[in-house]
Amino acid sequence: MHSSFLRYFDEVARQRSIRKAAQLLNVSSTSVNRKIISVEQRLGVSIFDRTPEGVELTAVGTILLEHCRTVLHDFERTKILIDDMRDLRTGHINIHTIDSMTMGCLPRAMNEFGKVYPDISISVTTSQPEDAVHAVASGTAEVGVAFTFSDQPGVRLLSEKSAPFGVILRPDHPLAGRTSVTIEDIATYRLVRTIDARGGNSIIDHAITTLVTPLSTHIFTNTLSLAKLMILSGHGIGLYTKIGFHDDIESGQLRFIPLIQEMLANIRVGIFVSATSSIDPAKRLMCDALAREMAGMRLDS
Known part of the structure; x- marks a missing residue:
């Protein structure tokens, strides 16, 4: 050359x-x-x-x-x-990720990766954001996908994308025609939320500690697939980022209404690797495939 x-x-x-x-x-x-x-x-x-x-x-x-x-x-x-x-023919990649990434983005990235390197095995573990980051920092996982916050020692952020929280609901819901909602707007509706909301430990709970009217949560679950089915069945509206519902929103089965709340509007999701370990070719290719899938998703509207 x-x-x-x-x-x-x-x-x-x-x-x-x-x-x-x-x-x-x-x-x-x-x-x-x-x-x-x-x-x-x-x-x-x-x-x-x-x-x-x-x-x-x-x-x-x-x-x-x-x-x-x-x-x-x-x-x-x-x-x-x-x-x-x-x-590169054989090897293994261990990924720890938030659940929403497994609903479309991660599988598509794995399919892309598998076309080129079909004999490299992959294990995927879903976990809370802080646990995914800790798994990478401790060496349990090679790749982590989680929300990005300022204090995340031991890891290196390769790429990130804005992923604000909003309301996930059916097209026939009374709020479906809104361009945005506030926490007060949804306080009277039954909600579908993550299981950590039961103890007040979710990202949303930390952002709305001053809210006078408590949120009315009807279903708590740590499985996004169940949350999606419950929202589609009319059991409540969801408080999530758009990531895990992206394909359903694009097809018109669900709607995403942005939530007007500063902390929740500035959430970002990122791809992490260890700050001390080198990035081998397999890890780099998987991270690149993930980054391309994330870049192609419309998450803020």
């Missing part, structure tokens, strides 16, 4: 001899010399001083050599990475 000049130049500088360099490179001295002269003519300066004993770098040659070796080094590293990706 790179000009043969880089290899020629580097070896001549090492050997301080065009003849010796040509022997090591298994090419003719004439070819090496012509390549160097051609570059010198294009630059308008000499990069070597010719002497009876061999060649010596000029000041310009010394500068050029530093750049040359950086390019060669980077290219070799890139070749190794490409070889690793090409030769």
